[in-house]
Every structure is written in C-alpha cells, then in structure tokens.
Amino acid sequence: MNLTENELLEICSLTVKQAVAKGADEAEAYGVSSMESEAAIERNDIMLGKYHQASGLGIRVLKNRALGFSSINRLGRVQIDSAVDAALQIASRGSSDPYNVLPKPSKIPRLSGILDPKAESFSSEETLRHAVDLLEIAKSYDKRVTVDSGGFNTSLYSHAIVNSNGVEGSESGSVFSWFIMGMAIQGEEVSSFDFQFDGSHHMKNIDVRTTANRFSENVVSSLGSKQCEACKGTLILSPEAAIELVLQTLMSSVNSNNIQKGRSKLAGRLGEQIASSGLTITDDATWTEGLAAGGFDREGVPHQPLTVVENGVLRSYLYNTYTAAREGVKSTGHAVGDEESSPRVGTSNVLMQPGNSSLEKLLKEVRRGILVTRFSGNVNPISGDFSGVVKGGHLIVNGEKVHPLKETLIAGNVFELLQNISGISKERQKIFNFYLPYIRAENISVTSG
Amino acid sequence: MRITIDLLQKALQNISQVSYAEARYHHRIRNEITVGNGAVEEAKSTQNEGVGFRVLVNGAWGFASTSDTSLQVMVKTLNDAFGMAKISASAKKTKISGLAEAKLAKGVFRSPVDGSLEDHSLEEKMNLVTEIEASTRKHFDTVKSAACTYRELIDHKLIASSDGAAAEILDSKPEFRITAVASKNSERISASETVGVTGGWNDLFRKDSAEEMSRKAAETAKNLLDAKEPKGERATVILDPGMVGLIAHEAIGHTVEADFVLSGSIVKGKMGTRIASELVTLVDSGYSDIAGGAAGVLLVDDEGVPARKTVVIEKGFLRSYLHNRETAAEFGVAPTGNARAFEYSDEPLIRMRNTYIEPGDYTTEEMIREVKHGYLLKGPRSGQADANGEFMFGAQEAYLIEKGEVKDLLKGVTISGRALDVLKTVDALGRDFAYDIGAGYCGKKQLAKVDGGGPHLRCKALIGGVQ
Numbered sequence: 001m002n003l004t005e006n007e008l009l010e011i012c013s014l015t016v017k018q019a020v021a022k023g024a025d026e027a028e029a030y031g032v033s034s035m036e037s038e039a040a041i042e043r044n045d046i047m048l049g050k051y052h053q054a055s056g057l058g059i060r061v062l063k064n065r066a067l068g069f070s071s072i073n074r075l076g077r078v079q080i081d082s083a084v085d086a087a088l089q090i091a092s093r094g095s096s097d098p099y100n101v102l103p104k105p106s107k108i109p110r111l112s113g114i115l116d117p118k119a120e121s122f123s124s125e126e127t128l129r130h131a132v133d134l135l136e137i138a139k140s141y142d143k144r145v146t147v148d149s150g151g152f153n154t155s156l157y158s159h160a161i162v163n164s165n166g167v168e169g170s171e172s173g174s175v176f177s178w179f180i181m182g183m184a185i186q187g188e189e190v191s192s193f194d195f196q197f198d199g200s201h202h203m204k205n206i207d208v209r210t211t212a213n214r215f216s217e218n219v220v221s222s223l224g225s226k227q228c229e230a231c232k233g234t235l236i237l238s239p240e241a242a243i244e245l246v247l248q249t250l251m252s253s254v255n256s257n258n259i260q261k262g263r264s265k266l267a268g269r270l271g272e273q274i275a276s277s278g279l280t281i282t283d284d285a286t287w288t289e290g291l292a293a294g295g296f297d298r299e300g301v302p303h304q305p306l307t308v309v310e311n312g313v314l315r316s317y318l319y320n321t322y323t324a325a326r327e328g329v330k331s332t333g334h335a336v337g338d339e340e341s342s343p344r345v346g347t348s349n350v351l352m353q354p355g356n357s358s359l360e361k362l363l364k365e366v367r368r369g370i371l372v373t374r375f376s377g378n379v380n381p382i383s384g385d386f387s388g389v390v391k392g393g394h395l396i397v398n399g400e401k402v403h404p405l406k407e408t409l410i411a412g413n414v415f416e417l418l419q420n421i422s423g424i425s426k427e428r429q430k431i432f433n434f435y436l437p438y439i440r441a442e443n444i445s446v447t448s449g
Numbered sequence: 450m451r452i453t454i455d456l457l458q459k460a461l462q463n464i465s466q467v468s469y470a471e472a473r474y475h476h477r478i479r480n481e482i483t484v485g486n487g488a489v490e491e492a493k494s495t496q497n498e499g500v501g502f503r504v505l506v507n508g509a510w511g512f513a514s515t516s517d518t519s520l521q522v523m524v525k526t527l528n529d530a531f532g533m534a535k536i537s538a539s540a541k542k543t544k545i546s547g548l549a550e551a552k553l554a555k556g557v558f559r560s561p562v563d564g565s566l567e568d569h570s571l572e573e574k575m576n577l578v579t580e581i582e583a584s585t586r587k588h589f590d591t592v593k594s595a596a597c598t599y600r601e602l603i604d605h606k607l608i609a610s611s612d613g614a615a616a617e618i619l620d621s622k623p624e625f626r627i628t629a630v631a632s633k634n635s636e637r638i639s640a641s642e643t644v645g646v647t648g649g650w651n652d653l654f655r656k657d658s659a660e661e662m663s664r665k666a667a668e669t670a671k672n673l674l675d676a677k678e679p680k681g682e683r684a685t686v687i688l689d690p691g692m693v694g695l696i697a698h699e700a701i702g703h704t705v706e707a708d709f710v711l712s713g714s715i716v717k718g719k720m721g722t723r724i725a726s727e728l729v730t731l732v733d734s735g736y737s738d739i740a741g742g743a744a745g746v747l748l749v750d751d752e753g754v755p756a757r758k759t760v761v762i763e764k765g766f767l768r769s770y771l772h773n774r775e776t777a778a779e780f781g782v783a784p785t786g787n788a789r790a791f792e793y794s795d796e797p798l799i800r801m802r803n804t805y806i807e808p809g810d811y812t813t814e815e816m817i818r819e820v821k822h823g824y825l826l827k828g829p830r831s832g833q834a835d836a837n838g839e840f841m842f843g844a845q846e847a848y849l850i851e852k853g854e855v856k857d858l859l860k861g862v863t864i865s866g867r868a869l870d871v872l873k874t875v876d877a878l879g880r881d882f883a884y885d886i887g888a889g890y891c892g893k894k895q896l897a898k899v900d901g902g903g904p905h906l907r908c909k910a911l912i913g914g915v916q
Binding site: 037039042043044045046047048049050051052053054055066067068069070071072073074079083086087089090091093094095097099124125128131132146147148149182183185189190191192193230257260261262263264265340341342344376377378380382383385387388389391406407409410411445447448 | 479485486488489490491492493494495496497498499509510511512513514515516517529530532533534536537539540541542543571572575579593594596630632635636637638639681682708709711712713714715794796830831833835836837838839841842843860861862863865866867894911912913
C-alpha cells in the first residue's frame with residue numbers, strides 16, 4: 001500500500017537523525033510514495049493497462065559545507081543505512097562551498113485543492129473509460145485522424161520533507177492526466193504530428209474532449225501543406241508554441257543558477273524593460289488549477305506567488321536556498337526536483353496575463369505572416385537565438401489563413417521577439433502547469449522551399 | 450532473499466489463464482557528478498531496483514511493478530498485471546493473436562568492459578569533473594563559464610518468461626559532457642563536447658581524453674562568439690558522423706519502428722522498394738559494429754530476444770522494420786530484438802539501439818573539394834522528426850564551403866528536410882566511421898540509451914537562417 005504522510009514523515013525524521021548521528025553537519029530527507037493506474041493507447045486502440053506503486057527517498061547531507069546526495073526506492077532499514085553512508089561518503093570527498101546551507105523552518109500553510117477527496121475510490125476501470133473516450137472523440141472528429149499513442153493516467157501521491165534545522169512538511173495530492181499524439185492520413189499524404197496533453201488535480205475538471213478535438217483539428221487542418229516564399233514577417237504563436245519558443249528560454253534566463261553561472265542574458269537587468277509593455281508573467285505554485293501546485297518547495301520552503309515580469313519590466317529571479325545564499329537574498333521557494341536528485345532551481349506554474357485583443361482580431365491585422373501551432377527546433381537558452389521548423393503552421397496573408405505550411409523554418413532571437421510583441425490575445429489556454437494567451441510578434445525570418 | 454531467475458520463474462508459475470507472462474528484475478546504480486563554475490551542482494548516487502511483470506490476457510497487455518522482491522509481493526504484483534490486462538481487454542478492439550517465436554536468451558550476457566567503472570573510485574570521478582571544469586575556464590579570456598558532468602548507469606537484469614527466456618544481463622554505460630560558455634559584452638554562446646559509451650572507464654576516453662574535450666569545447670565557444678549568422682537556403686551539406694547518426698536515428702529510425710509503421714508512418718507499405726540513394730545502407734544493431742563502445746549496445750532485449758544486426762535499408766532498398774515479438778508476429782517475421790524498457794517500472798516498447806549508415810569510399814577532403822557552395826555541419830544538437838518524415842535538428846558548428854574549400858565558421862544552424870527526399874540526394878559517403886550521439890537519450894514515453902553514427906555524408910537539405 002501507499003505510505004501515508006505520517007509514515008513518510010517518520011521515515012524522513014529517522015533518516016535525518018541517523019545522518020546527523022553518523023557525522024553530517026546538516027541533513028535533509030525527502031520521501032515520496034505514489035500509486036498510479038494508466039490505460040495506454042497505441043495504433044488507434046487500447047494497448048495496455050498498467051498499475052504502478054512506488055516509494056522513494058532522497059537524502060541530502062552537508063559535511064564541512066560539501067554536498068552529498070543519494071537516493072533509494074526501497075525504504076527498508078538496511079537500504080536507508082547504506083544510502084546515508086553513500087551520501088556521507090560523497091560529501092566527505094566533495095569540495096567545501098560556503099553557500100551550502102539548508103533552509104530554516106517557516107510556517108507552511110496547507111494548500112487545499114490539490115487532493116480530490118474522491119480520488120481514492122477512482123478505479124482502473126474509470127481510468128480506462130477516459131482513455132477510450134479520448135481515443136473515440138479524436139477518431140470521430142474525422143476519419144483521416146490516426147492516433148499513434150495516448151493514454152490516461154490517474155495518480156495519488158504523498159510526499160514529505162524533513163531537515164535537521166527543524167523543517168517539516170508533508171502533503172498529498174491527486175493528478176489525472178492524459179495525452180494524445182498522432183497525425184492525419186489522406187492517401188499518400190501524412191500530416192504533421194500533433195501532441196496534446198492536459199491534466200487536473202480534480203476529477204470534475206477531467207476534460208478529454210477539448211484535448212481530443214484540438215488534436216484532431218490540428219492534424220486535419222495541416223493536411224495539404226505547401227511551402228511559402230521566404231520573407232520577414234509576423235508570427236502568431238499558439239500557447240503551445242509560445243511555451244516551446246519563448247517561455248522556456250525566458251524562464252531559464254530568470255533562473256538564478258543560470259544567472260550566477262553566466263548562462264543568462266537577463267543577469268543584472270532587474271527593473272529594466274525586457275519585453276513590450278503588454279507582457280506580465282507570474283510564477284505561482286499556489287494556483288491549484290496548475291499541475292505544479294503544492295504548499296512547499298523541494299526544500300520545504302513555503303510557496304508563494306512571484307511576479308517575474310510586470311508590464312514588460314523584469315521584476316524578479318527565481319531562487320532556491322543555495323542560490324539565494326550566494327546573493328544574500330531570501331529563497332523565493334523555487335527549489336524543484338524529485339527524490340532522485342538534490343534540489344535545483346526551477347519554475348512551478350507559469351501564468352501569463354491575457355491581452356485585450358481577440359485572437360480573431362490579432363489574425364485580421366496581419367499583412368503577411370505565419371500562425372504557428374507547434375515549434376520544433378532549437379533555442380539557445382543563453383543567447384536566445386532560435387531556429388526551427390513550423391509545425392501545423394498556416395500562412396496568413398491580409399488577415400486570412402491561406403494554406404497550411406510544410407518545410408518552413410523560422411529563425412530569430414527570443415529576447416528581440418519579446419521586445420517586438422505586437423499583440424496578446426484575450427483568450428488563454430491552460431496546458432498542464434502553464435496558462436497563457438496567443439502572442440503576436442513582428443519581424444521574424446522565414447525560410448522555405 | 451536474493452533474487453534469482455529461479456525465483457522469478459517460481460513467481461510466474463502462480464498465474465494461469467494467460468497466453469504469456471514475463472518477469473524482469475532490474476537493479477540500476479546511477480551515479481552523477483556535475484560541477485559548474487567551481488561549485489558542485491550535483492554529486493549523487495541513486496539505487497533503484499524492482500520487478501516488472503507483463504502478461505498477455507485475452508489479447509491485451511497488463512503491466513505492474515514492485516520494488517519488493519519477496520515471492521509473496523511479486524505474486525500479488527503479477528495478479529495486478531493480470532487484472533489490468535483483463536480490464537484493457539474489455540475495451541481493446543483488435544486482440545493480439547500471439548507473439549512471434551524466437552530462440553530466447555538463456556545464460557549470462559556481459560557487455561564488454563575495458564576498465565570496470567566500479568574499480569574507479571567516486572573520488573577519482575569527482576576530481577576529474579572538478580579539474581576539467583576548472584581548466585575549461587582557463588583556455589581563453591572570453592570563456593569564463595563552464596559546466597562538466599560525469600554520469601554512469603550500472604545495470605543488472607534478470608529476465609524470465611513463460612516460454613523459456615532465462616537471461617542474466619550485466620551492462621554499464623558511462624557518459625561525459627563538458628560545456629563552455631563564451632561571452633563578450635552582452636553576447637553569450639555555449640559549445641559542448643560529449644561522449645557516451647557502453648563499457649568501462651577506458652572505453653569512455655578512447656577517442657579523446659577529457660582534457661582534449663575541454664580544449665575543443667572552449668575553442669568552439671570562443672570561435673562561435675565571433676561567427677556570423679548563416680543565410681537560410683536549400684544547399685549541399687556535408688554532415689559529420691554525429692549528424693549522420695542523428696539523421697539515421699531521428700529521420701529514418703523512428704519511421705521504421707514497427708509500432709509506428711502500423712499507425713501509418715511514411716514507410717508503411719514500402720517494404721522492398723527503393724527509398725534512398727543506392728549508396729545508403731542503414732543498420733540498427735544491438736552490437737557495436739564497425740567501431741567499439743557504442744552507447745546503445747543491448748545484448749538481450751527486454752523480452753529476452755538476443756541481439757542482432759538488422760539491415761533496415763540495403764543499398765537504398767527498404768529491407769526491414771524494427772520489431773518486438775508482437776509486431777513481428779503481425780508482420781510474419783522474426784523479432785529484431787528492439788523491445789526495451791528504461792527502468793523496472795517501465796513496460797518494453799519498440800526502441801532503437803545503435804543506428805548507423807555504413808561507410809563508403811570518399812575521403813572527407815574529396816567530398817569537400819567537389820562542393821561549389823555548401824556547408825560542413827558538425828556537432829549534432831537535439832533533433833526531432835515528424836510523422837511525415839520531416840526532420841529538423843541542430844548543428845553546433847556550420848562552416849561555409851566555397852569552391853571546394855572550407856571557409857568561415859558560422860553560428861549553429863538548424864537543418865531540415867523530408868527524410869526520404871534527403872536520403873535520395875546522398876551522393877557521397879566517407880570511408881571514416883564513428884558513433885557520436887551516445888551521451889544523449891532518446892525519448893518515446895520513456896528514455897532509452899541509444900547511439901548513432903556513420904561516415905561523413907553529403908546530401909542536400911534546407912538550412913534555417915536569417916533573411
């Protein structure tokens with residue numbers, strides 16, 4: 001059976017005590033336990049039912065300010081004992097770093113809304129039923145739709161954190177998630193792939209229909225694709241494409257670890273206008289609609305909303321305890337990671353404020369440009385230079401979608417693109433841990449042919 | 450109780466009414482050290498073990514896993530898998546009629562190792578990463594930032610099946626990565642050197658020493674800082690072995706995975722037809738053919754099928770897809786040993802191993818000399834391929850070729866094209882050969898350690914750049 005929060009807390013406490021007794025200056029234990037059932041789709045059919053139950057424990061120790069970490073997936077006394085030894089052995093051979101400290105305790109408010117009380121009774125049959133719905137809705141949209149893979153997953157988890165400074169926290173949650181991937185086939189023509197996914201902490205928000213329809217619409221509408229002429233033009237990014245192309249680079253550049261390591265163009269630019277004034281982005285793990293919601297971070301620091309960019313002005317970086325210590329500031333609660341790694345710095349739920357134009361109006365105003373629903377390419381996370389293929393894209397001329405695109409490459413720079421945003425849609429879409437609108441930007445290089 | 454094949458077989462005897470059942474024990478040690486700008490970012494040792502059970506009931510699959518290897522819990526987990534299969538079968542439209550026969554593996558299988566990883570202490574590995582990271586920042590004034598990672602996977606597996614597989618597999622895969630970041634004013638650019646192999650410590654640094662990799666990464670980053678942007682166009686390109694490996698894997702390999710063929714990939718129905726230039730022979734192999742140490746070595750797959758070399762394209766003609774036992778039965782062929790699971794808790798899927806294009810007879814110089822205008826592309830970066838065979842991947846370095854001579858270094862580019870169109874344009878293959886994507890992982894629901902390679906190759910593709 002799954003371990004309860006209390007059982008996990010007890011295991012973590014014992015582990016921390018043992019590490020300190022064996023010579024750690026500071027110690028932290030993070031325990032997780034989960035139960036999952038999954039119905040997998042392959043080749044337009046149900047393929048496999050899967051049940052998985054697992055636990056894990058990650059142990060971080062500091063000795064003379066040197067870091068050691070180990071993890072195990074069997075939580076017996078013998079295994080814990082040898083994992084503590086392994087972490088200590090690594091720390092005793094590591095190099096000392098004055099900023100290696102563990103957080104001090106602070107009150108962790110209980111975040112309600114991440115555990116559906118009815119989740120315990122959710123059956124494997126229900127998991128299968130949602131997978132069947134996802135498949136059938138997608139297929140019934142158009143007979144040219146082919147589903148290569150997909151699935152529905154139900155997961156119940158508990159996790160707990162304890163450190164030798166007195167930090168102690170635990171919580172439980174439920175996650176219902178689903179994905180679908182495939183293409184449309186018409187005669188000899190195979191369309192671009194499309195991949196859609198979503199999820200929720202709550203049963204009542206399970207909505208495979210929207211996901212299935214969006215997937216099918218995307219693959220069918222990309223049939224009959226053609227090349228277009230090379231140009232410099234306007235780009236409209238769907239929420240999915242905006243995540244791939246813009247948000248990941250932006251969020252990586254406000255990551256304090258990257259800033260401190262010279263891997264960010266946004267170093268030393270707090271208070272500066274880094275994007276057009278319509279852009280406001282917050283990172284908020286307390287937003288329970290997002291799947292990265294939780295009451296505390298990977299080190300037991302309480303979560304709170306953080307404004308990262310406000311009306312285009314850079315307001316804050318993301319910190320964990322280590323990077324905050326380096327700059328003498330407070331952690332923003334952005335330690336992330338699973339039990340198999342020591343805590344890194346990362347995002348939680350990323351929310352972008354909507355604009356005041358409808359998507360329709362954003363499209364109507366384009367003289368010559370491209371609507372991108374998926375971007376497949378490389379973005380240099382440091383320089384922001386990007387180059388890649390437009391997927392499921394459409395050529396837009398004088399406000400009208402002309403035809404779907406193939407073999408069309410776009411290139412540019414994310415930081416320049418942020419300054420050249422000419423419109424943000426009212427409509428927003430939630431995707432897993434993101435919630436964002438369509439973005440329109442000018443002056444992008446398009447290569448085709 | 451120590452886990453053995455006998456114990457797995459004993460567990461399997463506790464189930465009836467299944468057409469097939471398999472048990473796979475997997476113990477994995479994963480050690481990793483990352484140092485960035487003098488600070489230890491990660492220094493860890495992870496140990497995971499458990500058993501995954503997969504059963505075929507009423508024509509559908511069920512899978513369940515546990516980290517508890519007592520007979521009692523294993524039998525319970527096997528029954529969970531049975532229950533999940535029955536539920537799936539209730540909704541599955543096309544039932545699986547059976548699995549292809551194969552001479553299943555029995556005995557002990559060890560990947561070749563030169564210098565066991567366990568004979569090299571963690572301290573030695575930590576020192577190496579720390580020293581190389583520091584020295585990378587000393588080569589040039591403009592390179593002030595670096596990161597270095599060493600990672601190793603040490604695997605022990607036991608596979609037993611109801612139809613006779615009884616294999617014990619021992620394997621280790623180390624990898625090493627050094628990234629240098631060059632900066633000037635507000636410009637920043639990074640360059641990496643990576644290596645990943647199946648084998649031991651000496652296998653890892655056979656091609657280049659860690660110091661050489663450090664110097665190369667720093668030099669490339671420094672040079673890229675001053676490089677100009679390439680112009681976007683369709684052009685002749687010469688790809689290095691790593692880029693060729695990426696094309697073989699991403700653009701062709703995925704489309705010939707039999708599960709994807711059955712969904713409707715671009716090569717469906719093309720068996721025996723000409724799909725590439727007659728120069729192209731493309732292979733996916735569980736062995737490290739031609740050169741040693743390929744990271745995707747898989748002596749026995751996760752259904753207990755022994756490794757083999759599969760010729761996918763022979764002199765331009767499509768000869769084989771990549772199969773597990775289920776798809777092999779559907780196609781009426783022998784399984785190719787491509788069923789792979791990343792961890793004990795993952796079910797086996799059709800995955801590639803070492804995917805490469807066989808060498809030809811050109812020297813790289815001859816190949817360059819014949820190009821009036823084109824690009825020499827080096828250093829594969831992440832890549833993806835689409836359902837229609839349209840691929841895109843990045844090259845870290847692009848050198849302009851004019852009138853048969855290599856000219857300026859340009860900033861990294863993305864190249865793109867339709868796999869089958871591009872393969873038809875191949876007009877020269879080098880006589881050299883290397884694997885070079887072994888430090889990466891392939892993602893398809895789960896991760897897999899794969900490799901790819903080939904000789905230098907000349908073809909035509911679309912290059913993304915500025916207009």
